[in-house]
Amino acid sequence: MSFFRRPDYTSDATQFIESLKQKKPSLEQEQRKGRALLWDKQIDREFQARAEAARVPQQPYVYQTGSDHA
Numbered sequence: 001m002s003f004f005r006r007p008d009y010t011s012d013a014t015q016f017i018e019s020l021k022q023k024k025p026s027l028e029q030e031q032r033k034g035r036a037l038l039w040d041k042q043i044d045r046e047f048q049a050r051a052e053a054a055r056v057p058q059q060p061y062v063y064q065t066g067s068d069h070a
Helices: 012-023 027-038 045-053
Strands: none
């Protein structure tokens, strides 16, 4: 046994998550399904390029409506 080895420790958060997973085994699968629904999307590169090309640059002072104001 190493002199520097710490005793086995699990934080309260880790214990909570492990107990939650034991109570509800389908939790990870549901999380993956939710992630796929909201985040894992196919990117339309052509649309993204058109949107970037159509972008209008913002004025340095956003509340100024025209360049004729001092």
